[in-house]
Amino acid sequence: MGKGVDAIYGAGLLAASPVIALSLLRTGKWRTDWKARLGRVSSAGLALPEPDRKHPTILIHAVSVGETNLVAPLIDRLLADPAAPRVVVATTTQTGFDRGVSRYADRCAVVRYPLDFSASVARFLDAIRPSVAASVELEVWPNFTQACARRGVPVAVVNGRLSERSFRGYRRFVRWVGPMFRRLAAVGAQTPDYAERFVAMGVPAVRVSVLGNMKWDAVRLDDPDLPGRAETLARELGVDRTKPVVVAGSTGPGEEAELLKALPDGVQLILAPRKPERFEEVAQAAAHFDAVRLSRVRAGESSPESTRVFLIDTIGDLTAAYALADVALVGRSWNGMYGSNPVEPVAAGAAAIIGPDHADFSADVDALVQAGGLKIAPQPMPAALALLADPDARMRMVSAGRTAIRAQQGAADRYAAMLLGLAGAGGTGDPPAPPPAPEARDAPPDAASDAAPP
Secondary structure, rough: HHHHOOOHHHHHHHHHHHHHHHHHHHHHOOHHHHHHHHHOOOOOOOOOOOOOOOOEEEEEEOHHHHHHHHHHHHHHHHHHOOOEEEEEEEEEOOHHHHHHHHHHHOOOOOEOOOOOOOOHHHHHHHHHHHOEEEEOOOOOOOOHHHHHHHHHHEEEEEEEEHHHHHHHHHHHHHHHHHHHHHHOOOEEEHHHHHHHHHHOOOHHHHHHHEEOOOOHHHOOOOOOOOOOOHHHHHHHHHHOOOOOOEEEEEOOOOOOHHHHHHHHOOOOOEEOOOOOOHHHHHHHHHHHHHOEEEHHHHHOOOOOOOOOEEEOOOOOOHHHHHHHEEEEOOOOOOOOOOOOHHHHHHOOOOOOOOEOOOOOHHHHHHHHHOOOOOEOOOOHHHHHHHHHHHHHHHHHHHHHHHHHHHHHHOOHHHHHHHHHOOOOOOOOOOOOOOOOOOOOOOOOOOOEOOOOHH
């Protein structure tokens, strides 16, 4: 089947090559490590671990920055286990790789995840030789899962999420993607609804468990360094700490322009677009405000003496920005893009608002809204101004949100136990999940990931 999938990939790439080429040139993503993407592994940070029966190698595939941040508590739990597993973090995007190096290179090998061509996957697995491979949320690929099955390497999904939108797409092609799901040795799902969808896609029910959402564990409610980081950021940008601050985080197309249009005098706005390739676009939209850009300040450029719009055009500073916020707006939820993570601003101490378009984060939103720690609003700036006028309401929201986060934490321990069990390295002591069911030799090729559903 590997050669058949390769042929499909090749045909697809050939047909889409003009569009792909333009996208790579426009975004600058052609400057990637192509050797690594073809499976020729080199490690940033610690050297790749040698195979060792007593110390399993656990491979964690985190696609981009969000997933790379998310797995921090899982890595902490794994490395603290008496079995002393070795952890390899593999990322897909350049920003995810950079984030992985900055966060984990002193404890783990950090590598690039290969393109899903059979030869690339084989070279990658030859170099890593994992005891178990874990994909974060759902980044499952046909050649990779097949190659792991042939080598006896269990593949698991941690923090499993299969949104209604992605599920509908997969269901249309279940005849093709079903074998890929059936190969999974274990799925730890965030919610019962997600668990049911994994089973509907072909994962045997005995291999699917509801283990919760690590997103709640990935935030720190008692981070002693955060206030200092926030104050440093305020000084860098020139934020006036005597005036109200609204932070719009992980924003998407169209949202920044609407916020700028509605921004009243006396209110400061910090914009943090989700995708780096949009930094220039947002800077242009905010040019008439003489907006301060964090990257240029750090490069030594002087900033305007008086401004009220600031642009976070860097990676890794959003949490500190949220800690400056009187009110936080969770982006990509007012433009039909299905929302962004609402937990981070709440944990950072901001009164947070999200829009109605949050389908990809509905479980998180429901938990926070029911606790009183998050508001849903049809228009962002009017809702933000109402909260700015009511400091008592903001304090109640922050307190309720942090209480809700504490109640949800603990999933990272359960995912660590699952992976250690699959690796035969302890954990709960439970036996590994049953081996994947044999696949039909003539089954059609299966394909793709949750990031780009069929």
